[in-house]
Amino acid sequence: MSTTIRxxxxxxxxxxxxxxxxxxxxxxxTLVEALFLEAFRNPLLEPxxxxxxxDITGRMAFTTDAHVVRPLFFPGGDIGSLSVNGTVxxxxxxxxxxxxxxxxxxxEEGLAxxxxxxxxxxxxxxxxxxxxxxxxxxxxxxxRGKADGCYITTAGVGVIERPxxxxxxxxxxxxxxxxxxxxxxxxxxxxxxxxxxxxxxDVRSDTAPLHGLIGALLDAAPSxxxxxxxxxxxxxxxxxxxxxxSRTGIIVSETAIPVNNQVRAVCELLGLDPLQxxxxxxFVAIVGPEDADAxxxxxxxxxxxxxxxxxxxxxxEPAGTVLVRTAFGGKRVVLTPTGDPLPxxx
Amino acid sequence: MSTTIRxxxxxxxxxxxxxxxxxxxxxxxTLVEALFLEAFRNPLLEPxxxxxxxDITGRMAFTTDAHVVRPLFFPGGDIGSLSVNGTVxxxxxxxxxxxxxxxxxxxEEGLAxxxxxxxxxxxxxxxxxxxxxxxxxxxxxxxRGKADGCYITTAGVGVIERPxxxxxxxxxxxxxxxxxxxxxxxxxxxxxxxxxxxxxxDVRSDTAPLHGLIGALLDAAPSxxxxxxxxxxxxxxxxxxxxxxSRTGIIVSETAIPVNNQVRAVCELLGLDPLQxxxxxxFVAIVGPEDADAxxxxxxxxxxxxxxxxxxxxxxEPAGTVLVRTAFGGKRVVLTPTGDPLPxxx
Numbered sequence: 077m078s079t080t081i082r083x084x085x086x087x088x089x090x091x092x093x094x095x096x097x098x099x100x101x102x103x104x105x106t107l108v109e110a111l112f113l114e115a116f117r118n119p120l121l122e123p124x125x126x127x128x129x130x131d132i133t134g135r136m137a138f139t140t141d142a143h144v145v146r147p148l149f150f151p152g153g154d155i156g157s158l159s160v161n162g163t164v165x166x167x168x169x170x171x172x173x174x175x176x177x178x179x180x181x182x183x184e185e186g187l188a189x190x191x192x193x194x195x196x197x198x199x200x201x202x203x204x205x206x207x208x209x210x211x212x213x214x215x216x217x218x219x220r221g222k223a224d225g226c227y228i229t230t231a232g233v234g235v236i237e238r239p240x241x242x243x244x245x246x247x248x249x250x251x252x253x254x255x256x257x258x259x260x261x262x263x264x265x266x267x268x269x270x271x272x273x274x275x276x277x278d279v280r281s282d283t284a285p286l287h288g289l290i291g292a293l294l295d296a297a298p299s300x301x302x303x304x305x306x307x308x309x310x311x312x313x314x315x316x317x318x319x320x321x322s323r324t325g326i327i328v329s330e331t332a333i334p335v336n337n338q339v340r341a342v343c344e345l346l347g348l349d350p351l352q353x354x355x356x357x358x359f360v361a362i363v364g365p366e367d368a369d370a371x372x373x374x375x376x377x378x379x380x381x382x383x384x385x386x387x388x389x390x391x392x393e394p395a396g397t398v399l400v401r402t403a404f405g406g407k408r409v410v411l412t413p414t415g416d417p418l419p420x421x422x
Numbered sequence: 423m424s425t426t427i428r429x430x431x432x433x434x435x436x437x438x439x440x441x442x443x444x445x446x447x448x449x450x451x452t453l454v455e456a457l458f459l460e461a462f463r464n465p466l467l468e469p470x471x472x473x474x475x476x477d478i479t480g481r482m483a484f485t486t487d488a489h490v491v492r493p494l495f496f497p498g499g500d501i502g503s504l505s506v507n508g509t510v511x512x513x514x515x516x517x518x519x520x521x522x523x524x525x526x527x528x529x530e531e532g533l534a535x536x537x538x539x540x541x542x543x544x545x546x547x548x549x550x551x552x553x554x555x556x557x558x559x560x561x562x563x564x565x566r567g568k569a570d571g572c573y574i575t576t577a578g579v580g581v582i583e584r585p586x587x588x589x590x591x592x593x594x595x596x597x598x599x600x601x602x603x604x605x606x607x608x609x610x611x612x613x614x615x616x617x618x619x620x621x622x623x624d625v626r627s628d629t630a631p632l633h634g635l636i637g638a639l640l641d642a643a644p645s646x647x648x649x650x651x652x653x654x655x656x657x658x659x660x661x662x663x664x665x666x667x668s669r670t671g672i673i674v675s676e677t678a679i680p681v682n683n684q685v686r687a688v689c690e691l692l693g694l695d696p697l698q699x700x701x702x703x704x705f706v707a708i709v710g711p712e713d714a715d716a717x718x719x720x721x722x723x724x725x726x727x728x729x730x731x732x733x734x735x736x737x738x739e740p741a742g743t744v745l746v747r748t749a750f751g752g753k754r755v756v757l758t759p760t761g762d763p764l765p766x767x768x
Contacts (some may be wrong), residue, residue, distance in 0.1 A: 096761030100654025103760050105663075123589065126512040126650070127485035130580065132478055139473035140524035140577055142562045166472040178486035180575045182528070214575075216488045218766065222570060229526045229560075231486055231577030236475065243469065262609075304472070308446025317451075354446075414449050415442030420564065 086110040093187040093212050098217025111193055112179075112213060113273045115200040118177070120211035123239040126174065128211035135171035138161060140231035146420045148195065148225050151268035152261075152280030155228055156198035158356060158422060161234040164206045168287035169359060171242055171294060172234030174206060179230050180214040184223040191225065199228075206285035208232070238294055246301040247322035251390040252368035254361045256289055256375055257282065257383045258334040259311050260353035264342050266421045275345060284357030289381050298376030299364025306358050307422055309413060312351035314360045315398045316412040323395045328388030328410075330402045340346070352413050352419050362390060381407060384395065432456040439533040442677045443561025458559060459524075461546040462748060466557040474522065474557035483518035484508060486577035492766045494541065494571050496615035498607075499624030500688055501574055502544035504702060504768060507629045508653065509578040510552045514633035515649040515705060517588055517640060518580030520552060525576050526560040530569040537571065537693045545574075552631035555576070584640055592647040593668035597736040598714035600707045602635055602721055603628065603729045604680040605657050606699035610688050612767045621691065630703030635727050642720030645710025652704050653768055655759060658697035660706045662758040669741045674734030674756075676748045697746070698759050700767050703725070708736060 086109035096103035113121065120128040143159040153161075160177065165176040179199065183192065203210050205372055261282040268275060286305060304314045311333075319326045335343075335350045343350045357380075363371045368386055375381030398410040432455035442449035459467065466474040474701030489505040499507075513520040525545065529538065549556050591617075607628040610691065614623060632651060640646055650660045665672045681689075681696045689696045703726075709717045714732055744756040 085547060094761070095765045099759065099761045099765060101659055101761060102760040104654075105758075123591075125516070125590065127483045127516045127518070129481060129483050129516055129518075131480065132482050133480070134477065135475060136579075137473045137475050138522060138524060138577075138579060139558050140575070141524045141560045142526035142528050143527060143573060144562045144564050170471070170473045170475055172473070172475075176484060176579050180486045180488035180577075182488050182490060182573055183574075212485050214487045216490045216573075216766075218570070218573075221567060224564070224568060227528055227562075227564075227573070229486070229488060229575035229577075231524050231526075231575075233482075233484060233579060244471065245469075251521050291490075308450075313447055354628050412451075413445065414446040414447045415440070415447060419441045419445060420562075 088189050091189055093183045093185060093189060093192065093217055095185055095217050097103050098183065098215055104215055107193040107215060111196050115181055115196045116210040116212065118253040120209060120210040131187045135236040137167050137170040137234045137236055139166040140229060141166060142227060143422055144227050144420050145422050146268060147198045147226050148284060150266050150281055152265055153283040154195055154198050155226065156195035157202040158283050159228040160199050160202035160206060162422060163230040164208060164285045164287060165305040167232050167234035168290045169305050170236060171238050171240035172236045174208045174232055174234040174287055176211045176230045177208050177230050178212045179210050179228060182223055182227040183215065183217045184225050185217055185220045187225050206257050240294060242302050244302050244318050244321035247318050247324050247362040247390045249324060249390050249392040250365045251301060251362045252365060252386050253326060253388040253390065254330060254363060254371060254384060254386050255311060255334065256359045256381050259355050259358055260339050260343060260350035262334060262356040263353035263418050263421050264339050267418050275342060277342050279338050281359035282355050284380060286357060286359055289375060289378055291373055292378055293361060297363045297367035297371035299367045304360050306355045306360055308354050310352045310354055312410045313412050315410065317363060318335040319398050320396045325394045325397050325401045326388060327391055327401060330400050332385055332387045334383045334385050351410055353418065356422060367418045433536050437535055439529045439531060439535060439538065439563055440622060441531055441563050444561055450561055452537060457542050459624055461542045462556040464555040464557065466498060466555060469764050481582040483513050483516040483580045483582055485512040487576060488573060488575040489768060490573050490766055491612060491768050492570050493615050494602060496612050496627055498611055499629040500541055500544050501572065502541035502547040504574045505574040505627050506545050506548035506552060507631050507702060508768060509576040510554060510633060511515050511629045511651040512582035513578050514543045514636045516582060517584050517586035518582045520554045520578055520580040520633055523549065523554050523576050523578045523747065524558045525556050525574060528569055528573040529563045529635065530571050531563055547692060559748045561716060573768055577739055586640060588648050589658045590648050590667035593664050593708045593736050595736050595738040596711045597708045598711055598732050599672060599734040599736065600709060600717060600730060600732050601657060602727050604682045605701050606681060606689060606696035607687050608702040609699035609764050609767050610685050611617050613764050625684050628701050628703035629630050630726060631711045632703060635721060638720045638724055639707060639717055643709045643713035643717035645713045650706050652701045652706055653751050654700050656698045656700055657706055658756045659758050661756065664708060664762040665744050671737040671740045671743050672734060673737055673745045673747060676746050678731055678733045680729045680731050697756055702768060
């Protein structure tokens with residue numbers, strides 16, 4: 077129960093965002109107090125100074141992501157939950173406990189205040205679920221047509237309390253390659269939400285915070301070498317980056333990779349490789365062989381890791397290359413796509 | 423001298439940004455390595471992981487700002503230097519020493535790579551001048567027309583090493599009100615750079631890092647109550663926020679406010695109040711009366727504070743109101759503009 081005196085509750089009277097909401101004067105102040113402060117309220121944000129101040133000690137992780145997903149709302153999430161989980165996960169894969177987030181909004185003139193309000197509530201809910209606070213922010217408005225409703229850039233800080241040493245250069249031959257759950261769901265969900273393909277399928281984004289699951293993994297598998305959340309470019313791009321950084325080869329088995337049926341069907345229909353389609357709530361882990369089984373068991377013991385799998389192994393060569401052993405026993409190279417079959421999915 | 427082996431220097435071959443540069447695959451990687459890493463190179467950024475990791479101890483400040491200034495280049499600066507200095511200054515006004523910045527780019531398809539390169543070099547130069555490192559980042563691309571070349575969101579962390587207690591609620595009657603230099607230059611420079619007004623004047627943006635000057639002030643004036651950089655909404659908006667937060671009145675003298683001649687002339691021509699026009703390298707300080715002279719002397723002792731001035735005083739009432747005593751001996755209320763006569767100046 078708060079005992080703060082609130083003499084006058086700010087309210088946004090307009091139905092749509094106007095240029096004035098981004099001008100830094102009275103309209104901006106009202107928007108910040110009525111929408112952002114109401115939804116995100118916490119002691120660090122409350123003074124509404126231009127920065128948040130807190131005490132911290134130790135190893136810290138710091139990250140940022142811009143979010144330009146189109147459409148703003150899709151099955152399983154929206155740009156709000158995505159922008160919180162995306163930054164939470166970039167902290168989590170360093171072994172950090174995410175603590176504080178910033179949120180900078182670029183709003184398009186004409187955006188429905190009701191839509192913005194829904195996005196902001198979704199951010200607040202995602203922050204609560206992830207145990208983080210949104211402690212500082214900024215709002216700008218650009219003219220009609222100069223954005224797609226809104227772009228949200230979050231940054232985050234977290235503290236690394238475990239004695240982990242993680243890095244994409246650390247993978248070594250013999251290590252196991254795991255994914256934390258079925259892949260390609262976010263990319264497919266967003267693509268279908270655009271309604272341009274004439275395909276209907278019940279696919280929801282996997283957007284979710286990963287630090288709880290990662291904590292369980294790190295407890296069970298001290299030999300964890302590196303962690304990466306598989307967003308743009310999908311698991312295939314992450315594997316290529318790891319193979320390249322560690323100068324190893326990575327071989328994965330197509331049949332071992334968890335892909336849910338509807339996602340697989342959509343990918344087949346569109347000629348997409350699920351390995352190249354984004355997730356927003358899955359990570360790739362490279363773990364020493366001695367901990368592979370323990371790692372898998374730890375992941376599967378949690379609901380959010382129930383479909384985790386060991387999908388392959390690190391090999392000495394061909395260095396910098398990712399191979400997939402197909403269901404038919406052949407092998408093919410998994411390339412990093414130059415572009416993306418699915419632009420603006422996050 | 424770096425002894426790092428660089429087997430192959432990445433190069434962006436395209437003349438313009440394409441959607442592929444934001445897709446997270448090979449083209450994004452090349453852009454990041456060739457432009458961002460080359461310009462910002464430092465040990466924390468170099469691993470190109472999704473987050474930077476460093477040690478920190480003590481009170482920390484954390485802030486963010488989205489930058490959507492139009493045009494991208496203007497006399498005295500560009501969106502690059504602005505996005506670094508803006509975040510450096512939001513840290514500095516908390517008394518923090520700025521340390522690390524993140525940079526998230528939303529690029530418009532078709533942006534000239536040469537322009538982006540110039541912006542990135544300007545960020546690197548501003549970071550060097552401010553003594554901060556850009557340690558993590560993100561790049562997204564949106565379709566042609568969906569942004570104005572580029573939007574840049576920076577976030578920053580700094581450490582508060584001084585035993586300062588600053589806050590907009592702390593102003594009290596009798597305190598002196600100072601500004602660190604001539605006001606309204608940034609807003610006027612950007613407005614003129616749009617070339618829509620048919621006015622020519624030699625006005626350059628004041629964009630600059632403020633933490634050096636603020637350090638000098640805090641050393642000289644331990645009774646400093648609050649500091650605010652005067653950006654959107656100008657000095658007038660800052661004064662209103664301070665009066666409102668501290669439930670005091672603030673009275674300033676029009677003749678005491680430093681405004682350079684060309685800026686004054688442009689404002690008069692356009693009917694603008696310089697108090698409502700943005701700066702990007704000036705701050706307002708509220709200082710206990712016992713330290714007012716020492717504060718002014720400390721500011722004026724530095725080239726970047728040579729035109730600092732005591733512009734007014736905090737009064738017991740009318741609470742929440744800012745008054746200006748005009749050159750003719752009258753008084754008028756300085757309002758917080760609802761919108762802004764000059765949208766998108768930062």
